[in-house]
Amino acid sequence: MKNIATIALIAASAAFAGCASPQSTATTKEGNADTKAVAKAGTPSEAKTNAKTVPMADLQPAMKAKAGAATNAPAAWVADNSAKLPARPEELKFAALDFTPPKAKDFRRTLPDGTPVYMAPSKEFPLVSLTLTFKGGQWLDPKDTPGLTAVMASMTRTGGTATIKPADLDEKFDFLATNVGVSGGQGAVIANMNTLSSNLDQSMTLFFDMLRNPGYDQDRLNIMRGQATEGMKQRNDEAGQILGREWKYLIFGEDCFESQQATKDGWDAITTEKLRAQHDKLIQPGNLIISVTGDFNPDDMMKRLAAGMDGWKRGDMASNPPAPTNVFKPGVYRVAKDIPQGKVRIGRRSIQRDDPDYFSAEMMNEILGGGGFTSRLMSNIRSNEGLAYSVGSRFEAGVYYPGQFAGAFESKNGTVALAIKLMREEFKRMQDEPVSAEELEIAKKSFIEAFPGQFSSKDATLGIFVADEWTGRDPEYWQRYRDSIQKVTAADIQRVAKKYLNFDDMAVMVVGKWDEIAPGDQTGRAKMSEFFGGKSIDLPLRDPMTMKPMDTPTQSDSAPAPKS
Numbered sequence: 001m002k003n004i005a006t007i008a009l010i011a012a013s014a015a016f017a018g019c020a021s022p023q024s025t026a027t028t029k030e031g032n033a034d035t036k037a038v039a040k041a042g043t044p045s046e047a048k049t050n051a052k053t054v055p056m057a058d059l060q061p062a063m064k065a066k067a068g069a070a071t072n073a074p075a076a077w078v079a080d081n082s083a084k085l086p087a088r089p090e091e092l093k094f095a096a097l098d099f100t101p102p103k104a105k106d107f108r109r110t111l112p113d114g115t116p117v118y119m120a121p122s123k124e125f126p127l128v129s130l131t132l133t134f135k136g137g138q139w140l141d142p143k144d145t146p147g148l149t150a151v152m153a154s155m156t157r158t159g160g161t162a163t164i165k166p167a168d169l170d171e172k173f174d175f176l177a178t179n180v181g182v183s184g185g186q187g188a189v190i191a192n193m194n195t196l197s198s199n200l201d202q203s204m205t206l207f208f209d210m211l212r213n214p215g216y217d218q219d220r221l222n223i224m225r226g227q228a229t230e231g232m233k234q235r236n237d238e239a240g241q242i243l244g245r246e247w248k249y250l251i252f253g254e255d256c257f258e259s260q261q262a263t264k265d266g267w268d269a270i271t272t273e274k275l276r277a278q279h280d281k282l283i284q285p286g287n288l289i290i291s292v293t294g295d296f297n298p299d300d301m302m303k304r305l306a307a308g309m310d311g312w313k314r315g316d317m318a319s320n321p322p323a324p325t326n327v328f329k330p331g332v333y334r335v336a337k338d339i340p341q342g343k344v345r346i347g348r349r350s351i352q353r354d355d356p357d358y359f360s361a362e363m364m365n366e367i368l369g370g371g372g373f374t375s376r377l378m379s380n381i382r383s384n385e386g387l388a389y390s391v392g393s394r395f396e397a398g399v400y401y402p403g404q405f406a407g408a409f410e411s412k413n414g415t416v417a418l419a420i421k422l423m424r425e426e427f428k429r430m431q432d433e434p435v436s437a438e439e440l441e442i443a444k445k446s447f448i449e450a451f452p453g454q455f456s457s458k459d460a461t462l463g464i465f466v467a468d469e470w471t472g473r474d475p476e477y478w479q480r481y482r483d484s485i486q487k488v489t490a491a492d493i494q495r496v497a498k499k500y501l502n503f504d505d506m507a508v509m510v511v512g513k514w515d516e517i518a519p520g521d522q523t524g525r526a527k528m529s530e531f532f533g534g535k536s537i538d539l540p541l542r543d544p545m546t547m548k549p550m551d552t553p554t555q556s557d558s559a560p561a562p563k564s
Contacts (some may be wrong), residue, residue, distance in 0.1 A: 014122060020368070022075065048490075059340045075448070086539055099452040101478040102464040109298070111290075111306050118291040122147055126197045128294035132211065133466050134189040134287040135319030139257035140278075145269050147262035152278045153184030154224065156191070159275075162216030169210065174339065178203040180210070186257065187321065188470070189282050197295040198201040201304070208308040211347055216272040225267050232264060239511045242335055243343045246539055248331060249507050251349065253326025264545040279290050284315040288470060291462040306540035323401035327515035330504060332536040335511045342416040342512030346423060347406030353397045356537050357486045359401050359498060366443040367435050368408055368426060368501075369393030374442055376426050377407060387411045387419045405500060412514035420508060421526040430497035434490035489561050508532075 010391075028432045046438065099323035109117045141148045155554040156182060173180055178195040191211055195203040213496055235241060248259040273399055292301055351357055362370075369377035369392040381391045396403035401483030405428075455461045468477070508531060510517060540551035 010192065012278050013210075020347040021468070027127075046194065053357065062347060065153075073258055082548075089293065093268040097449070097452065101451075101455060101481070102461055102476060104285065107462065107465060109302060113285060113306075113309055113312075115285055115305075115309060116289045117305060118289070118462045119301065119366070120291075120293045121298055121301075122293060122295055122458055123295055126295050127198050128195055128200050128292065128296050130195075130207070131291045131459075131462075131466075131472070133289050133290075133291070134191075134282050134284070134318075135187070136282045136287055137187040137189065137257075137321075139186065140258065140281065140318060140347045141260065141322040142274075145261040145266045145274060147266060148270060148274060148278050149184040149189065149282065151184075151270055152226065152275045152282075153182045153189045155212065155216050155221060155275055155354045156214045156283065157182040158224070159217040159220050161209050162215055164206075164209070164215070166215065166217045169206070172206055173203070176203050176206075176207075180207060182211075184282075191283075200296070201383070201406050203307055203477050204304055212312055212420065214279060216277075218276045221270070221272060221275075221457065224296075225270070226260065227547075228267055231262060232262070232544050236541055239337045239339050240543070242337060242380050243345060243509060243511045244343075246335060246511075247345050247406070250507055250509065251326075251328060251347075252324040256326060257321065257322040258324065260545045263547055281315070282318065285312050286307060286317050289466045290457075291464060291466055292460040310468065321398050328361045328507070330507050330532070331508070332508045332532050333539055334514050335539045335541065336514055336539075337511050339512055340412060342413050342510055342517050343408075343410045343411045344416060344420060344511075345406050345408045345509045346402055346420065346503075346506055347393075348500070349402045350405040350500065351402050353399050353471075357496050357499070358397055360488050360496045361397070363440070363442060363485070363488045364444050364493045364500075365393055365395035365405070365539055366446060367439050368430055368497075370395065371443060371446060374439075374446075376429070377409075377423060380410060380426060381419050381422050385418075385422065387415045389423070391419075391423075413513050415521050416510060416517045417511065417520040417528045417530070418526040420528075420531065424503045424531075426498075427501040427503050430501055430560075431494065433492050437490070439495070440490055440529050444485055445486070448482050451482055491504060498564050504532075514538075514544075 031325065104118070105120045107120055109119060111117055136149075138147075138149050158166060161167050164172070176199045178193060178199060180191075182189065182191045182195050184190075191207075192206045193203060205550060235245075245259070245261060248256075252258040290305060293304075330348070351361060355361075367376060369375045372378060372392070373383075375392060377391050377393060381387050388411045391407075391409035393407040394403070395405045398404075407423050409419055409423070454464065464478075468472075468475075518528040528534070540549045542548060543550050
């Protein structure tokens with residue numbers, strides 16, 4: 001889970017809900033790992049130079065070409081600096097990165113009504129970004145209206161205000177070149193406004209009016225209901241969507257908010273009155289932390305915020321989400337889907353964020369399957385065997401209760417069993433053998449060198465502080481982060497692997513053509529009957545509108561015989 005995308009505040013919602021590690025509230029591999037910390041380098045006159053190793057500082061003057069330089073300037077530069085160029089790229093030497101993570105207390109203020117405010121002013125652009133994060137999310141949805149919080153958040157933006165029609169509000173924001181969004185996730189409702197600093201006062205007036213006095217236009221609600229209903233009809237079209245929802249049901253249980261799915265009946269039960277009731281419960285100062293970045297004066301901004309909050313009734317703070325009550329059951333689970341490649345997930349419940357095993361478990365996962373092309377799963381199942389284009393693993397630590405660990409891949413039906421077997425063998429190897437010194441060093445560098453990227457922007461930095469305050473993280477966590485990574489040993493990784501990588505304690509979820517998957521590969525190296533005594537649980541497809549099983553699940557005591 002290293003390199004998890006910078007905590008855009010919308011992503012922080014999952015952290016509040018209890019399924020995010022520090023990287024879960026930081027950066028993803030697919031996300032921006034841009035590092036803006038400045039490396040300390042000596043001046044050219046102070047640096048030692050030779051033909052083989054050259055400090056990057058010596059090459060910096062070459063970047064300062066004059067606008068009126070002659071067309072042969074590149075050639076002239078090479079002639080003048082060739083003695084400084086190394087023979088090969090790997091001989092370049094870089095100064096050590098010097099980065100000290102910021103501290104939340106240096107950015108935090110408090111409004112007169114007690115609302116925390118994080119500020120990071122900047123004069124880079126004439127823009128201001130204002131974000132209001134309200135604690136409380138999908139776990140507070142009534143049982144008969146799953147998805148109510150998400151609908152309420154969206155309608156808060158699109159439904160106008162008590163005095164402004166939806167289309168008119170859209171036009172006003174567009175005229176001011178102001179982007180506004182409101183989203184409701186598992187753990188928070190997040191409202192964001194981005195505007196020109198010259199239009200700040202007008203934009204803030206509209207923004208706070210929208211949040212405090214939403215219109216919840218009935219016509220807009222009807223349009224949203226119709227769009228959602230049409231979208232539900234496609235729920236069984238994609239195998240990945242089927243796998244994702246069934247996995248959540250298996251890990252957390254169907255009654256847990258983590259697994260909840262909107263239904264047609266639930267949508268039909270949503271009324272403007274219910275939207276207002278949910279709004280009053282969640283979008284109110286008692287649930288709020290504010291963050292602001294951009295072109296503003298901090299003292300003036302505090303006055304503007306105090307004016308926007310003036311008279312807004314303060315309610316009770318939302319509770320933390322409850323732990324799932326579902327009893328996880330290992331085994332093989334299958335869903336029939338006529339596709340050429342089976343989609344597979346293998347895993348179990350994991351640990352909580354503050355568990356002493358956390359850093360060791362993260363390093364274990366990095367080497368096993370989280371490290372991309374340097375990971376064992378990728379090297380074995382993809383590179384060596386050619387069984388899967390994409391393969392890897394994730395280790396998520398929950399905030400309020402244990403999260404989940406899962407390895408995943410997709411492979412052609414006939415080789416699914418073999419890929420599962422190879423993944424099981426890699427789990428076992430992590431348990432039986434200490435990782436190599438090289439693997440450990442690469443994993444540590446991967447975490448440590450990407451660390452500054454978690455604070456790559458002011459928005460990302462404040463997002464981390466907001467999530468940390470809501471979830472009660474130790475204020476010194478980020479200062480100790482790299483030391484905690486450095487302290488992990490090969491013995492620590494082997495120890496946690498023995499605790500969390502027992503294949504028999506896991507579930508195997510397969511979506512695909514079971515009659516082609518079960519017999520295994522043509523060479524006879526593996527078949528599904530090798531796992532869990534050959535028993536598997538058939539999970540029928542669910543009605544896309546009700547999420548109820550369309551058939552009765554059955555248990556198969558043996559896999560189909562190979563075709564002759």
